[in-house]
Amino acid sequence: MVFKISPLSPRNIQELPPLSGVRIATAEAGIKYKGRTDLLFILFDEPASVAGVFTRSQCPSAPVDHCRASLPHGVARGVVVNSGNANAFTGRKGKQTTDSIARAAASALKVKENEIFIASTGVIGEPMDAACVVNLLPNMAATAEEGNWLEAAKAIMTTDTFPKLSTRRFDCGGETVTINGIAKGAGMIAPDMATTLSFVVSDADISSDILQSMLSEAVQGSFNSITVDSDTSTSDTLMMFATGKVKGNFLPLMSKSDPRYEVFAKQLSGLLRELALQVVCDGEGARHLIEVNVTGATTDSAAKTVALSIANSPLVKTAIAGEDANWGRVVMAVGKAGVEVDRDLLTIWFGEHRLAINGERDPEYREETIGTYMQGKHITIRVDIGLGVGKATVWSCDLTQEYVMINGDYRS
Amino acid sequence: MVFKISPLSPRNIQELPPLSGVRIATAEAGIKYKGRTDLLFILFDEPASVAGVFTRSQCPSAPVDHCRASLPHGVARGVVVNSGNANAFTGRKGKQTTDSIARAAASALKVKENEIFIASTGVIGEPMDAACVVNLLPNMAATAEEGNWLEAAKAIMTTDTFPKLSTRRFDCGGETVTINGIAKGAGMIAPDMATTLSFVVSDADISSDILQSMLSEAVQGSFNSITVDSDTSTSDTLMMFATGKVKGNFLPLMSKSDPRYEVFAKQLSGLLRELALQVVCDGEGARHLIEVNVTGATTDSAAKTVALSIANSPLVKTAIAGEDANWGRVVMAVGKAGVEVDRDLLTIWFGEHRLAINGERDPEYREETIGTYMQGKHITIRVDIGLGVGKATVWSCDLTQEYVMINGDYRS
DSSP states (O other): OOOSOOTTSOSSOOOOOOOTTEEEEEEOOOSSOSSSOOEEEEEEEEEEEEEEEEOOOSSOOHHHHHHHHHGGGOOEEEEEEEEEEOOOSOHHHHHHHHHHHHHHHHHHHTSOGGGEEEEEEEESSOOOOSHHHHTTHHHHHHHOEEOOHHHHHHHTOSSOSSOEEEEEEEEETTEEEEEEEEEEOSSSOOSSSOSSEEEEEEOSOBOHHHHHHHHHHHTTTTGGGEESSSOOOSOOEEEEEEOOOOSSOOOOBOOTTSTHHHHHHHHHHHHHHHHHHHHHHTSTTOOOEEEEEEEEESSHHHHHHHHHHHHHOHHHHHHHHTTOOOHHHHHHHHHHTOSOOOGGGOEEEETTEEEEETTEEOTTOOGGGGHHHHTSSEEEEEEEOSSSSEEEEEEEEOOOHHHHHHHTGGGO | OOOSOOTTSOSSOOOOOOOTTEEEEEEOOOSSOSSSOOEEEEEEEEEEEEEEEEOOOSSOOHHHHHHHHHGGGOOEEEEEEEEEEOOOSOHHHHHHHHHHHHHHHHHHHTSOGGGEEEEEEEESSOOOOSHHHHTTHHHHHHHOEEOOHHHHHHHTOSSOSSOEEEEEEEEETTEEEEEEEEEEOSSSOOSSSOSSEEEEEEOSOBOHHHHHHHHHHHTTTTGGGEESSSOOOSOOEEEEEEOOOOSSOOOOBOOTTSTHHHHHHHHHHHHHHHHHHHHHHTSTTOOOEEEEEEEEESSHHHHHHHHHHHHHOHHHHHHHHTTOOOHHHHHHHHHHSOSOOOGGGOEEEETTEEEEETTEEOTTOOGGGGHHHHTSSEEEEEEEOSSSSEEEEEEEEOOOHHHHHHHTGGGO
């Protein structure tokens, strides 16, 4: 474990406003970590709308199974999240654990079990004892308070070096609404769906199906456009809730043709992107944030394939770690992506520096001039394919010795 | 650059017998490296059959373009290989360089330019001056000698820590034939096609089309089943030549129905696998060879997809580096592979140790017992999918801090 804070962390941690009727409690369940909170209970005093996006892993965790099964009911009253154990690949015992947790939380709140959502993050394959969670829930339910978002973000951290929070407050059809979001990340971060736990709550009144539509759209340009190490977790969970408790006269948003849809969706996209970038900036061992912009591909999808090929390439990522403008490795990553490109039409920039054009090194390029740029924390790699109008942006981080240390050597 | 030798290197470097009419010369062209050879010239005193398999990169190097264009002619008289510069993404200048080298080699040997094959390995995007190669070729042609295979293997090394050679001598239809092969690897090693330069020569009499058929088949279970870092080079080249100079009465092998086809193909497969494994064992920073066996998939192709997902996973590879039997990450890699699996039917072994079965940790498994196994140099991960009869084996190596250092930090 590395305790120091990522050099890419935001200067200031955002303060999230309390949301009426959304109460939060955290506790030390001692599942794996000692001397810190590892359990989060979010309670909705009245039924909230709910939407979710989950891992596409063929080996999803028991909590993911539970959430998928509960989602069609469309009502949320509570969310229980733990760190330290993923309750993944734990067979029948895993389901018994989520059943026990759902039962205990539902009982504490006097609601239905399928109105409780569960997420777990941590080691895969360790059986998880429900008791240490279940025993704490009644007291947490009794003592939960509005606010406490920072504590919520901290309780779900694993190898994260800073808590991840984002908030938006904006006018939506004449009323001021709020969206609060928290996330955790660190390793096993790759799209489809970004390997994080993330929980977003708004006080707006939005139906569950519309909430799902907004969430599924907004995830594309945020959590589905980041990668730390190309590994996809068994536990990826992004859930969103809407309480409808906003003050004033906010009529229920129940249609995509409602003009407030676009307003809200845009703010949600911004918030999710901010959370997703915080996840990349806290990628295990990350020292540089890498933004990859691909333009001129035959389709947007082809552009994204190329962008991910660059963003996931160990050789590109180690070069950035070494502050080396090794654009030849970008050519390699474009070439291996498997989509239509024409080598002799490629143009490549690092920041504003054009390094290659017309299938060869830019004759104007001087390696001396790029040194300072490569020492920056935020490196932008731009590739124009020269064939069409398809474009995509993805974010990644560099691959450092610390990544290897965190993920392998810490036991030895 | 790391100078010490990989701990996975073979105990003894194989001694390759001279092949009649195959002459070899090496030289110090000073393309990038100083104080070592970086140029190899293989000459065939009489026309040899030729076959080749090349990178599937959409951004192939100029030498790959040259070889692809020359291959249909079906005759080889010389091979020129340099290390230190890949002559890739070098635009028109790149083609001028290969043209100059082919012209000079052809002139020295008094043969046609499309009977000269060229391969280059090293930095991408640096213009490569032909003069330093061209000027040396006449003298190399004049002084080349039969034998010298070890020197040939050394001249094509880049970040390789040991030269890679393999040989086979066997009875083929009543006559004793020989196959010699050399390879280089180190980084940017992933299938389709394995990111190496590799040259194989036999004294058997085999037509170019049959040679191509054998080579294309044999590459599947060898160079197309290894991965160091999932990155595919612009320059991958595996070429094979057959001189027909074998002693005795070896009638030309010109048909797949010839019973000698299977005999030869099997030996060739063994030789290529040996070379490919040497490449993995010299993967940059490698400390453990990882063999991944997948059985029980719906198809062989699905099995290979799962095997590569495991073999390329940074989290699996860092765990092996840390000698940690983190089988949960194997579950993760199976789950993200995108092919049909049933979580609750998976079985996972590390060596002979069964760690997981029926969707959860094996109740019999004790972590204490696996420690010694994980300290071995050769780790076998076996996964049974439990759905069908599809199977595949791939080889990889662990991901160590040294890999990151070699590929990033050495400039700083």
